[in-house]
Amino acid sequence: MNRRVLGEQIYGHLRLFSALGVRYAGAARGERKAPAAPHAPGPSAGAVARETVAGDAAGAQTLEAIRADLGDCRRCALAATRNRIVFGAGNPHAALMLVGEAPGAAEDEQGIPFVGKAGQLLTRILEAIDLGREDVYICNILKCRPPGNRNPQPEEIAACSGFLLRQIAAVRPRVLCTLGAFGVQTLLGTTESIGRLRGRVIDYGGIELVATYHPAYLLRNPMEKRKVWDDMRLVRDRLRSPQGPGSR
Template sequence: MKVINMSKSVKPVKLQEAKAEVLSLLKVLSDKVDLERKLGVNYLQLDPVIKDSLSSEENVITQPSTQESVCNNFDFYNEEKSVELNKSEKIEELGKLEEQVKKCIKCELCHARSNVVFGAGDPDAELMFVGEAPGYYEDQQGEPFVGKAGQLLTRIIESIGLKRSDVYIANILKCRPPDNRNPNANEIVLCSPHLIRQIEIIRPMIICALGTFAAQTLLDTTESIGNLRGRFFEYQSTKLLATYHPAYLLRNPGDKKKVWTDIKKVRDFLKENASLTRRSITNV
């Protein structure tokens, strides 16, 4: 057997140096991962869900198991999700969650906020609206959808025979992005667990996703809102229908008819499931 005399070579020294360097890099990497995990960063790949699996026949999309994995990975509230809560339990759970979210400093949006905008409405709502993020007035008042877009949302809700107090309204982000810029991917990943937990507690019969960010986040897709709107999907066994955001409608009033068409589908879904609903919807 050939014996290599390492004592005459510089190789062992270089090998040891390289090993030390690799160990040092691994330590840095490990510390970084630990820190980001503590901050709630999700290391699972957020694959587009919808891809080519759009069902043109039934117009219904069931999310694949990757979404469930992502949601489970988001679960740092460590709560029982399978239990259907009664209304007073929902109020209590939402209250506890709100207290946690008010202290949240997971992303940099915490620095400039005046108020956390947690969400508002009936904790036992059958219909839940999910928007994008608080704007100026929402940030000032700590309430979702209170500006002009909010007034339009109120009219949309009333157009199907409901009151604002009958539904629950929340956003993907709970703090206002500066100058109302679009949420970035990191903010969405860090803030989504709050919304996911809200949905788990409320368990609405149907979610109406308002605009690109709400629809794309909840459906884990990059499909455009123009393609997604007006169609029924499923989000964690809850029906979901996407439509345009009221702020978009203020800029593009010509598309109001499309939203009216979409929201009538929500109304019809609630009516068709009246025997299951917690309250009946008035005839409109």
């Protein structure tokens, strides 16, 4: 990873935790990567920044400023094969933010996340908990489509993750729902499987994080829809709860 990409990743982490009011971040001794408690501790910023975080910085940037900073991104090899950058879409002040993995073919053509078959399923899932796409903010770990819809590579995640963290800081949702393994693994810094991480609320720096399967996975494995419905009911319940770690 080159210094520029590393710097942007660190900057994204600092922006996120600053916006959340975290003034000191340090990894607890003996911290486990994949806690089994129903409310697991959020990610330790100690792996990224081991110094005091100034909590009164101007706060999160706007999504427009972050998109401008992303520009015509050439930070990884995906720039050579993409058609469009897929930054994100939806309500910039949403209480619910959804984070997927990477754009597909339809998203690469339109520049909008989740517009293909998986996106249509996601729309129906949201409607089932009384939400429209205009009510939420949606983005992906990667902003460019990997060739052939292959899995994101570590260097691609590293190049993009700083921008994702800044998006989270800008929106500052009450609930963060990750779709698929790469989103939750990236944010928590773990290799724990999505099957073990889903079904519970994880405190992510004051934001309630719920992990679930990606809609594309459901298209291939419809028998898992019940688990996703359980996860989305958990999301709905946290949004309706009058209090919680991420309440504004």
